[in-house]
Amino acid sequence: MPFKNNLIGISQIDFNLKYQTKQKFMSRLWILAISVMIVVLPSHGTVMASDPSTTQVNSLQELVDRFDSSSCRECHEQIFTQWEKSHHSRSLMGINDYIFIASYLKKGPLAIPSGEKATKKNFPCFKCHFPQIEFATDAVAAEIARAVLDNDKVMVRKLNIGCLVCHCEKAVVHGRPDVNVIYGNNDIKDHPERPVRKSPLLKNSLMCGQCHGLGPNLEFETPVQCATLYGSYLHAYIPSGGTESCQQCHMPGGDHYMPPNFNNRAELSERLRNALPMQVRALAYSFQPKEEDVRPMIVVNTKIFSKAGHRIPDG
Ligand code: HEC
Ligand code: HEC
Ligand code: HEC
Ligand code: HEC
Numbered sequence: 001m002p003f004k005n006n007l008i009g010i011s012q013i014d015f016n017l018k019y020q021t022k023q024k025f026m027s028r029l030w031i032l033a034i035s036v037m038i039v040v041l042p043s044h045g046t047v048m049a050s051d052p053s054t055t056q057v058n059s060l061q062e063l064v065d066r067f068d069s070s071s072c073r074e075c076h077e078q079i080f081t082q083w084e085k086s087h088h089s090r091s092l093m094g095i096n097d098y099i100f101i102a103s104y105l106k107k108g109p110l111a112i113p114s115g116e117k118a119t120k121k122n123f124p125c126f127k128c129h130f131p132q133i134e135f136a137t138d139a140v141a142a143e144i145a146r147a148v149l150d151n152d153k154v155m156v157r158k159l160n161i162g163c164l165v166c167h168c169e170k171a172v173v174h175g176r177p178d179v180n181v182i183y184g185n186n187d188i189k190d191h192p193e194r195p196v197r198k199s200p201l202l203k204n205s206l207m208c209g210q211c212h213g214l215g216p217n218l219e220f221e222t223p224v225q226c227a228t229l230y231g232s233y234l235h236a237y238i239p240s241g242g243t244e245s246c247q248q249c250h251m252p253g254g255d256h257y258m259p260p261n262f263n264n265r266a267e268l269s270e271r272l273r274n275a276l277p278m279q280v281r282a283l284a285y286s287f288q289p290k291e292e293d294v295r296p297m298i299v300v301n302t303k304i305f306s307k308a309g310h311r312i313p314d315g
């Protein structure tokens with residue numbers, strides 16, 4: 001048998017759902033339904049030869065420093081403030097500021113007896129929630145696991161999708177990004193710190209699709225499934241004539257806040273009201289089966305439209 005597929009139940013994943021909106025709850029069901037499958041591959045010892053340009057750091061602080069974007073604030077104040085309020089700035093923190101990855105390290109197929117025992121294999125979720133892990137050794141994975149299990153929020157908040165994740169690491173499809181440049185919409189050779197190089201990917205939905213998922217991530221020893229929204233965009237929205245990109249809808253004027261923000265319930269409700277307008281048509285009449293028996297009746301026809309470029313809820 002080439003491989004064994006073993007579906008593990010979802011009950012082990014203990015999310016604190018009680019604060020979440022129903023909408024978000026539905027969205028989270030996708031994640032709760034993460035079919036954490038164990039795939040035993042015949043020869044999982046095969047490792048791809050590593051690219052010599054991708055050096056790996058040995059300490060968490062070095063990794064944080066390598067992707068540190070705090071210097072960008074000085075000149076890109078507005079964008080920085082927008083980003084700070086976005087979900088991208090807290091990609092390991094769930095709603096209401098809890099470290100969601102902790103429950104996975106305690107129970108289930110990714111669990112470990114102690115932080116020291118963790119390796120990068122314990123973090124398939126980092127493919128999208130903290131892709132920088134690619135530049136770190138297993139020792140760094142163990143440091144992260146210790147911070148997570150110690151509930152060290154100050155450290156875990158530093159592990160986010162910062163400026164350089166999108167403007168360097170995720171801005172190139174073919175080949176490795178040049179770590180000495182920042183990718184943007186234009187070439188700016190004299191940009192402070194490093195030159196800006198034009199990347200055609202930045203305005204493309206694929207840029208977001210790299211993380212906002214297509215389906216199960218089967219490349220891991222413990223495959224996971226979380227966000228699948230890019231699949232819905234490609235296979236439903238585009239074939240039905242959709243023309244807008246993720247950026248056009250979610251980053252008007254280059255806004256990096258990228259709502260919805262699930263921690264701001266009033267704003268979220270307002271956005272959903274606008275995104276999912278409901279049309280109601282009603283017809284009232286009376287039904288008289290017998291002479292004395294007049295029954296008021298109503299026919300209500302409702303239709304909910306979606307203005308989104310994909311299924312909602314999704315991710
Ligand atoms: C989730 C990915 C992502 C993150 C994180 C991100 N950016 Fe961007 N940024 C983009 C994309 C995509 C565009 C291009 C948007 C467009 O042109 O429609 C962009 C555009 C820009 C632009 C050009 C804006 C314009 O008006 O043309 C600047 C400057 C910029 N980003 C700076 C930053 C800084 C500084 C940070 C960190 C605080 C940051 N970005 C974080 C994805 C990101
Ligand atoms: C000393 C000021 C300064 C600092 C620091 C700085 N930038 Fe810029 N950046 C600029 C200026 C000025 C421009 C050109 C005008 C503009 O587009 O805002 C620019 C342009 C950009 C663009 C290209 C916008 C386009 O046209 O596509 C990106 C992307 C960008 N910066 C990202 C960053 C990131 C990421 C950092 C932090 C690593 C950073 N910048 C730090 C001043 C700065
Ligand atoms: C490096 C991976 C990555 C990239 C690239 C990326 N995202 Fe995200 N995005 C995430 C993750 C992870 C979250 C959830 C973070 C959290 O709340 O824990 C998120 C959250 C969001 C949210 C908030 C809603 C929600 O369900 O949390 C929106 C909207 C969003 N992203 C849009 C975009 C758009 C538009 C782009 C492209 C310009 C983009 N993202 C690029 C990983 C990414
Ligand atoms: C035609 C406009 C449009 C396009 C294109 C679009 N979106 Fe959305 N998206 C919306 C609307 C509207 C919502 C509802 C929430 C809101 O308005 O904040 C939404 C919600 C989301 C959410 C939250 C999902 C949830 O379950 O609540 C994420 C994440 C997201 N979009 C990411 C993306 C990404 C990534 C792309 C590109 C692959 C994309 N969107 C393309 C309009 C769009």
Ligand code: HEC
Nearest residue numbers: 094095100124125127128211212213217224226227314315
């Ligand atoms: C293919 C990329 C990808 C992988 C792999 C992935 N996620 Fe996600 N995850 C996302 C994106 C994008 C979002 C934001 C959109 C959404 O809300 O669904 C998200 C959102 C979440 C959220 C909601 C965050 C919030 O603010 O409430 C949780 C919790 C989550 N993921 C947990 C996990 C866990 C646990 C794993 C590993 C078992 C994992 N994810 C693996 C892409 C991924």
